[in-house]
Amino acid sequence: MTQTADPGATYRARLNETLPRVRERMADAARAAGRSVDEVRLVAVTKSHPLAAVEAALDAGLVDLGENRVGELEEKATAVGEGSVRWHMIGHLQRRKAPRVVGLAHLVHSVDSPRLAERLSRVAVEAEAEVDVLAQVNTSGEDSKGGFDMDNALEAIHEAAELPGLRVQGLMTMAPFVDDEAVLSRTFAGLRETLERLRAATDRMGPELSMGMTNDLEVAIREGSTMVRIGTALFGERS
Ligand SMILES: *Cc1c(COP(=O)(O)O)cnc(C)c1O
Numbered sequence: 001m002t003q004t005a006d007p008g009a010t011y012r013a014r015l016n017e018t019l020p021r022v023r024e025r026m027a028d029a030a031r032a033a034g035r036s037v038d039e040v041r042l043v044a045v046t047k048s049h050p051l052a053a054v055e056a057a058l059d060a061g062l063v064d065l066g067e068n069r070v071g072e073l074e075e076k077a078t079a080v081g082e083g084s085v086r087w088h089m090i091g092h093l094q095r096r097k098a099p100r101v102v103g104l105a106h107l108v109h110s111v112d113s114p115r116l117a118e119r120l121s122r123v124a125v126e127a128e129a130e131v132d133v134l135a136q137v138n139t140s141g142e143d144s145k146g147g148f149d150m151d152n153a154l155e156a157i158h159e160a161a162e163l164p165g166l167r168v169q170g171l172m173t174m175a176p177f178v179d180d181e182a183v184l185s186r187t188f189a190g191l192r193e194t195l196e197r198l199r200a201a202t203d204r205m206g207p208e209l210s211m212g213m214t215n216d217l218e219v220a221i222r223e224g225s226t227m228v229r230i231g232t233a234l235f236g237e238r239s
Contacts, residue, residue, distance in 0.1 A: 007050055007052035007053075008052045008055060008056060010052070011049075011052050011053045011055075011056035011057075011235065012056045012059060012060070014056075014234075014235065014236060015056050015057065015060045015234065015235075016060075018233060018234050018235075018236075019060055019062075019234060021233070022042065022217075022230055022233050022234055023037075023042070025217060025218065025233075026040055026042065026217065026221060026228065028218075029217065029218040029221035029222060030221055032218075032222065033221060033222045035221070039226060040221055040225055040226060040227065040228060041064055041226065041227045041228075042062065042064065042227075042228060042230060043064045043065070043066045043088050043090070043210075043227055043228065043229045043230070044057050044062045044064065044065050044066065044230060044231075044234050044235075045065075045066040045067075045068075045090065045213075045229050045230060045231030045234075045235075046065050046066065046067060046076070046231075046235065047066065047067050047068045047069065047072065047090075047091070047231065047238070048072075048238040048239065049235050049238065051075075051076060051079050051080075053235050054076050054079075054080060054085075055080065057234075058080065058083075058084075058085065063084050063085060063086055064086045064088060064106075064227075065085055065086070065087055065088065066087075066088040066089075066090045066109075066229050066231075067087065067088070067089065067090065067091070068089070068090050068091025068092075068110075069091055070089070070093065070097045070100050070101060073087055073089060073101075073104065073105070074100065074104065077104060086106035086107070087104060087105050087106050088105065088106060088107050088108075088109055088229070089101050089105040089107070089108045089109065089110060090109045090110055090172075090229055091110055092110055092112060092146050093108065093110055093111075093112075093116060095115060095116055095119040098116065098119045098120050098123050099123045099127075101120075101131075102120070102123050102124055102127055102129055102131050103127065103129060105131075106132065107132045107133065107134065107169065108120070108131065108132070108133040108134070109133075109134045109136065109172040109210050109229070110134075110136050110146065110172065111133045111134065111135050111136060111160065111168075112135075112136040112138075112146040112147045112148065113146075113148070114148075114156050114159065114160060117133075117135070117159075117160035117163060117166060118160075118163065120133065120165070120166060121163035121164055121165045121166045122165075123165075124164075124165030124166060125164050125165040129165065130165055130166075130167050131165060131166055131167065132167050132169050133166060133167065133168055133169065134168070134169055134170050134171055134172040134208060134210050135147075135148055135153075135157045135160060135161075135168055135170075135171050135172070136148065136171075136172045136173065136174075137150065137153050137157075137171055137172070137173045137191055137194060138150065138173070139173045139174075139175070139187045139190055139191055140174075140175065140176040140187065142176060145174055145176075147172075147173065147174075150190070150194075153194055154194065154197055154198060154201070157171070157194075157198060157205075158198060158201055158202055158205075161198070161202050161204040161205050162202065162204060167204075167206070168204065168205055168206060169206035169207075169208045170195060170205070170206045170207055170208030170209055170210065170226070171191055171194060171195050171198075171208070171209060171210070172209075172210035172211065173187065173188070173191045173210075173211050174213070175187045175188065175211070175213075175216050175219075175220075177215070179215075181219055184216050184219040184220075185219055185222070185223060188209075188211050188212075188216075188219060188220050188222075188223035188224070188225070189223050189224075191209060191211055191223075192209060192223055192224045195207075195209060207226065208226050208227060209224050209225050209226050209227070210225070210226070210227040210228075210229065211223070211225045211227075211228070212225045212227075212228035212229070212230075213228070213229055213230060213231070213232075214230055214231060214232040214233040217230065217233075
């Protein structure tokens with residue numbers, strides 16, 4: 001067997017098959033929950049895939065693309081140029097790299113500490129810009145996952161939401177990697193309830209819930225997700 005030499009053709013062919021299936025999963029889940037699928041944005045996670053994946057995604061009409069490393073985000077953004085792409089930064093962001101995402105990322109999903117929130121706020125104020133972010137919450141308590149601790153999430157995120165230059169549009173979480181639907185449901189419902197409390201406490205908190213990945217998007221949509229971040233189901237396994 002010879003492999004096709006055109007990675008663009010490979011990714012386009014793959015998305016032809018996978019994108020309708022992902023959209024169908026989203027629509028079925030929304031319908032089952034009595035929600036409109038239009039309330040749930042699909043963020044296509046191109047991290048670790050080559051530029052060809054980004055180009056194929058744009059050809060397929062996807063506009064929200066997710067990356068987890070600043071360098072890779074910059075490279076891909078430069079390569080495709082200004083256009084209709086909305087870049088989502090979904091990975092841990094080091095404070096010293098904060099200036100590089102302001103003006104580049106449409107939304108930073110991974111504001112995971114008060115210190116990062118403060119740094120982004122300062123950078124935004126200096127640039128006379130506003131930066132749209134989500135506060136990432138560590139709902140599982142696992143050390144391997146980043147985010148504000150559940151214990152003091154309400155207080156700490158409320159403070160972050162009051163910072164100048166920062167528009168906290170909502171919350172993001174990564175569920176534990178399990179198949180147990182009850183655990184996933186509880187995790188996502190917990191994030192939704194945290195957001196409801198924050199929104200009752202401050203009008204500077206937006207309505208977005210970024211939750212749901214390849215393995216758990218149905219449960220996330222049932223529990224109120226407004227953005228799912230899908231990599232593997234669209235682009236295949238990452239190397
Ligand atoms: C990689 C990644 C995703 C995509 O995960 P898949 O299981 O491939 O869909 C979503 N969110 C975050 C934060 C990620 O790092």
